[in-house]
Amino acid sequence: MRTRINNFTMAYENEGSGMPLLLIHGYPLNRQLWADQIRALKDIAHLIVPDLRGHGESESTPAPYTIDILADDCHELLNILGIEQPIIVGGLSMGGYIAMAFYRRYPERVNGMVLAATRASADTSEGRANRDKAIQLARKEGPAAIAESMLPKMFAPKTYITRPELVNEIRKMMIGTSTEGIIGALTAMKERPDSFDILSQFNKPALIIHGDEDQIMSIEDAQAIQKAIRGSKLEIIPSAGHLPNLEQPQAFNAALRRFLQNLR
Numbered sequence: 001m002r003t004r005i006n007n008f009t010m011a012y013e014n015e016g017s018g019m020p021l022l023l024i025h026g027y028p029l030n031r032q033l034w035a036d037q038i039r040a041l042k043d044i045a046h047l048i049v050p051d052l053r054g055h056g057e058s059e060s061t062p063a064p065y066t067i068d069i070l071a072d073d074c075h076e077l078l079n080i081l082g083i084e085q086p087i088i089v090g091g092l093s094m095g096g097y098i099a100m101a102f103y104r105r106y107p108e109r110v111n112g113m114v115l116a117a118t119r120a121s122a123d124t125s126e127g128r129a130n131r132d133k134a135i136q137l138a139r140k141e142g143p144a145a146i147a148e149s150m151l152p153k154m155f156a157p158k159t160y161i162t163r164p165e166l167v168n169e170i171r172k173m174m175i176g177t178s179t180e181g182i183i184g185a186l187t188a189m190k191e192r193p194d195s196f197d198i199l200s201q202f203n204k205p206a207l208i209i210h211g212d213e214d215q216i217m218s219i220e221d222a223q224a225i226q227k228a229i230r231g232s233k234l235e236i237i238p239s240a241g242h243l244p245n246l247e248q249p250q251a252f253n254a255a256l257r258r259f260l261q262n263l264r
């Protein structure tokens with residue numbers, strides 16, 4: 001489906017019935033990331049799954065973006081869909097940064113949080129310098145070069161051997177991201193603030209999910225989030241890297257289903 005949001009056309013999925021669950025994809029991916037979760041959970045949740053601006057089938061706007069702008073786009077989508085009741089906001093990696101910003105900006109709209117393969121800290125100075133290098137690479141060589149630089153770290157080592165078709169699918173998603181979307185997201189991530197302050201104020205149910213072989217975010221990142229959110233639950237998914245929802249969909253979906261059922 002498509003709708004006009006602010007100054008661009010956003011593509012999104014709007015499926016299922018039950019409590020509203022907004023799922024936000026990571027960088028430089030798109031809403032197809034969540035296809036398994038839509039299939040598996042549409043009987044208990046109303047899933048709202050956007051392509052962020054510059055990603056997937058959503059139009060690009062000129063970079064730079066901010067994480068707050070990306071959170072505002074998601075908020076506007078809910079308004080357009082007429083979703084007034086509080087939602088569960090979920091995101092993977094950069095999607096997690098956006099979910100945390102969504103809560104900072106719209107606390108009254110959030111009834112629960114799902115944070116997968118993400119971290120709450122801001123970029124280190126080394127991380128910021130790497131963002132600048134990636135921006136230069138994207139400008140000079142485009143999305144294919146970004147995809148090749150990221151793919152070796154996206155999965156658990158075994159996934160490359162057992163699921164080559166999945167690696168290819170992710171390559172296609174990355175290559176399909178616009179250069180403007182890539183640069184916009186990189187600048188947004190580079191400038192994002194630390195979110196531990198708002199996580200310590202969060203007093204609703206939260207689920208943190210992390211692959212035990214994530215090469216991009218450490219288990220310590222996930223444990224720090226779990227410590228910050230009072231009463232939150234951390235599920236470690238075995239044999240999964242940075243994309244646990246795709247590498248181990250059954251375990252991921254079961255964890256999410258348990259969380260949603262406990263909310264009812």
Ligand code: MLT
Pocket residue numbers: 025026027028092093094095189216
């Ligand atoms: C992502 O997977 O969304 C990004 O790799 C996160 C990041 O680079 O910080």
